[in-house]
Amino acid sequence: MSQEQPSSIIFLPCGDTALSVEFGREVDPLINAQVMAFDEEIQKLRVSGELSAIVETIPSFRAILISYDPFKIRQSEVIEILKSIPVRKAEARKPTRVWELPTCYDLEFGLDLEEVGQRCNKSVAEVTDLHSKADFQVYMLGFMPGLGYLGGLPDALELPRRSEPRVAVPLGSVAIAGKMSVIYPWESPGGWHVLGRTPVPLFDQNAERPVLLSAGDGVAFKSIDRKEYDDLAARISGGSFSSEELLKS
Amino acid sequence: MSAKVRILNPGIMTTVQDKGRFGYQSQGITAAGAMDLQALRIANKLVGNEAYQGAFEFSYFAPEFVVDDGPVRLALVGDMKAKITPASGEESYEVEGRQSFTMQVGDSFKPGPINSRVYGYLAVQGGIEVPEFLGSQSTYARSKLGGFEGRALAQDDVVSVASIANTESQDLAVPSLPEWNQSDPIRIVLGPQDDYFSDDQQALFLSQTYSVSRQVDRMGMRLEGEALKHITGADIASDGIAIGSVQVPANGLPIILLADHQTAGGYSKIATVITSDLPRLAHMKAGNSFSFRSISVDDAEEILMVEEKALMSLFDKIAPMKPDATQIAAKLYKSNLVSGVLDANNPVPEVEA
Structure with a gap:
């Protein structure tokens, strides 16, 4: 997978209470920057209530594991909402602290x-x-x-x-x-x-x-x-x- | 009001567990939580607690204890029985692993072994008085976090639990615990890294019978069977792990990750066990065998809803205990009401307490 432009992310099922959003397969600072930016957007949607059924996220090198409450939302619905989040260009990111x-x-x-x-x-x-x-x-x-x-x-x-x-x-x-x-x-x-x-x-x-x-x-x-x-x-x-x-x- | 139980024999790996510690796995903090969440819920229901209140979880053997300060109402859930010996001198009586019961100061609890399952639960009405760590009472013994001093109970530990104000309200029982057909496959959803395996290898994964190895605990379960081959390699850049993940390291033998799993890992994960089959899996022992069956996420979600309904209808069947005959007879003798009329060793008609 090209690490320059994983503008298309993929959604992988992790059972019936979690899914993985994958941005690439390599450990790469630019891919990780995309992960962090995307995770921030998810946290905003949790606060706004649109994704309040999310229990927690685990951002990692090149993917985010998203756990949700299956009694509140279905995996297909989570994916639909996640698709509305724009994937940022892979660019270096200034750490917040x-x-x-x-x-x-x-x-x-x-x-x-x-x-x-x-x-x-x-x-x-x-x-x-x-x-x-x-x-x-x-x-x-x-x-x-x-x-x-x-x-x-x-x-x-x-x-x-x-x-x-x-x-x-x-x-x-x-x-x-x-x-x-x-x-x-x-x-x-x-x-x-x-x-x-x-x-x-x-x-x-x-x-x-x-x-x-x-x-x-x-x-x-x-x-x-x-x-x-x-x-x-x-x-x-x-x-x-x-x-x-x-x-x- | 506080009560106290003193541990005479800790049983095996007796820890405080609730639903688990969620929201901190991104910091590397393992969620932990009960291995059989359904049994935890039944135990809590029997004493009127919130669904996922922290309870004692044990494996194979429950703790033996005495009530130092009470009274307390407890619920025992597991494939087992236990004997209560009242301090009053009344005759000992038996409780089953599907009921609540009340213990007075000085009463002791002596468990029998768990028969065919692995985990059992003891819930306390009002809960166990251990502090929450990051919003949960669950014990993660590997990092000494949560629960009672971050560890399994040991002999002579004194644990504060909630006391009950009066013992008038009735003890409850559920007619039976959820049962499983042991020959049914364990259902999984393929992914997230099923594409690390060829179609042939995926077919091998789904067709063979695996057996549980001796390496099984709260963290995970290693399986034995024919080794799977990865297309290129077993390793991935570490990513987050969901409970029930079926990891396949380079040796090709799956490891199913359970409640105490690490938050992230670097082995490819071919599949994830569905939530509804996790309790059954938790009770598998070394040498037990099973196969996997692949279903869709949609089907897994449907099954989960059906399971939940079944649990709700089980809850509807919770009813007051019919006191044990010998216990009643002993009480009657004691109060001299029917001395000589009834024989304690012979059955008496059921009497509501």
Whole structure:
């Protein structure tokens, strides 16, 4: 499928309570921008009442899963309404908000920094520089609560996943694989290459909004040293920290 | 008013579940929810709760507990029986997995095993007093979210539940639980990624008999059978997952995704089980076998409406319990009304409580 102009989207049934709107088959920033724009239009129609029977949507790299209440609307009716939403041209989209995540790239946290450097023919400093200067965008969240898949990794850092996944990647680990970066909101098994760690909670059960990132957000990593990491971590556990501080104006 | 139940034996994977946590899957937060939503609704109906009020869900074995603070009215729904032993010294009596019953302080509940199904439910009139997380009481144990401390119940846990003001109102029963013909196929709607398989492979998917492997839990059910081949590959750029999705990874063996499924996944999904067949599927055990049958979305929607009507007519048949004969006899003895007239071990005529 051409990724330049999927002006025709396709509707795929996912049983009798959901359907998928597909914009393409590849992970591509422009396709994802179309997904985000289309999802925004769906949310407007939910608010206006035209699609109030929609229970929720899951926008992903190149598709949106739409769940609806089958006792209120039929799938064919959902599709008819969705067809009235114009599909925007595939063009880059400015994120609505950008988070700047303080990240410590010390070797103690960057478990795979040296190996990534060797495999990419870069010094450790060059690796962390490339990563912390890139502009990322949240393509989607999934795999575990609060885990965002961030597009925008410089080509020079593109590597397949580790051949042997770790049994436990520490919470807060900032990692890369393929063309993407992630931050582990929980300790978890994982096969991504760990470059550093952020003290910022990506998931906080007690917060009003437990999940920090949303699909479509921009993300940048700000390199901090170990002392800054400890100070921030202390401030976060002491409760004198608000995630609003991380929003770039 | 609050009551308390103390867990003597937690049963197997006893968690609090309601309809599920919807609206947050775009943030990677799994919906969870009852594996058999129909049974949950019946349990809630029997105690006059809202349809999807959070209840205890268990598999194979219900929890054994004692009421520390009460009284409480509960409904047991499952293919099983349980024994209530009153603290008053009155004789123990049996309750069936299709009725509500009332327990006083000190009364204990000892379940028998679930016979042919997997999941059972214990609803509490007025509900279980655990906090909602993002609008739902459902437990998602994998991430320690929701329910009772984000986990399955353990021995000695004390759970706050609603108490009832008086025990005068009657306990109710449904004549029978919904039944299924186990040889019927599980109905699916093809897609979203059925085009990852050739017509021949789709035909193989629909014609063969699959059996449930030992890898089955709230998250999903792995099937055994003849492996399917993908046209090019099994992997897709991850997208959102609907409950009942039939994922086919590279090994060609389907995995049906159930209540605790991850919000998104990277394997092609050949089909989705229709809503009406999800309860039956949830009660399948390792070694059970079935085949799939493909139907249209329109037909699936029709079936869902018919199922709903059937459930409504089942609700219409809910009636007050006819108290167990031995229980009445024991009570009569106790109150010395008919001492010597009736034998507790012999049936007595049915008496309305």
